[in-house]
Amino acid sequence: AILAARWPWALAVLVLCVAATAVVSTTMLKRYTASASVMLDARSPEQVAGGAPNSFLPGGYLPTQIELITSERVGRAVIRALKLDKDENLRQAWLKAGQGDGDFEAWLAEVLRQGLAVRPATANVLTITYTAEDGAQAAALANAYVKAYIDTSLDLRKERLEQSGGFFDARARELLVNLERAQDKLSEYQQKNGLL
Numbered sequence: 423a424i425l426a427a428r429w430p431w432a433l434a435v436l437v438l439c440v441a442a443t444a445v446v447s448t449t450m451l452k453r454y455t456a457s458a459s460v461m462l463d464a465r466s467p468e469q470v471a472g473g474a475p476n477s478f479l480p481g482g483y484l485p486t487q488i489e490l491i492t493s494e495r496v497g498r499a500v501i502r503a504l505k506l507d508k509d510e511n512l513r514q515a516w517l518k519a520g521q522g523d524g525d526f527e528a529w530l531a532e533v534l535r536q537g538l539a540v541r542p543a544t545a546n547v548l549t550i551t552y553t554a555e556d557g558a559q560a561a562a563l564a565n566a567y568v569k570a571y572i573d574t575s576l577d578l579r580k581e582r583l584e585q586s587g588g589f590f591d592a593r594a595r596e597l598l599v600n601l602e603r604a605q606d607k608l609s610e611y612q613q614k615n616g617l618l
Contacts, residue, residue: 457564458550459568460550460572492540494528503569504566506530516529538551
């Protein structure tokens, strides 16, 4: 008797829930997520030269690499790789958002960063995930972030090596000058004392 009296209300709630779910699912924008993985290489110069490898990454290395991937420098590299700085629709959105104030590429890098997620998959593998309204765009951006990260990481290593190489070159020149002075003093001493 209770169910017979309440069935219209139960049916009405069920129909309302199904209708609300249908409306929300048809009006919501579809979101696509693409993932790409990158393996971290934290070899020290001793390991590159043939030393024993470590089985773990140095402390703080993983968070540093995550920060690098989400940095503006990598974002700018993604923008240049995908030629997003030439996209007039994006430029119009930038003008609308800030009336043209600031740097367009910096703004765009920050906008792109909102769809980016970087998480460790294993001890030395990072998963880069990008979410966008278009599946192809999500995949292109995830892959572009991986490539830009690898290129930026290599550039940073190269810069570090060039700096240390410059230091050692300057030190070697200084030592060579000191050696030549010492040889000149020795030659003078030998000539003065008739040791030749």
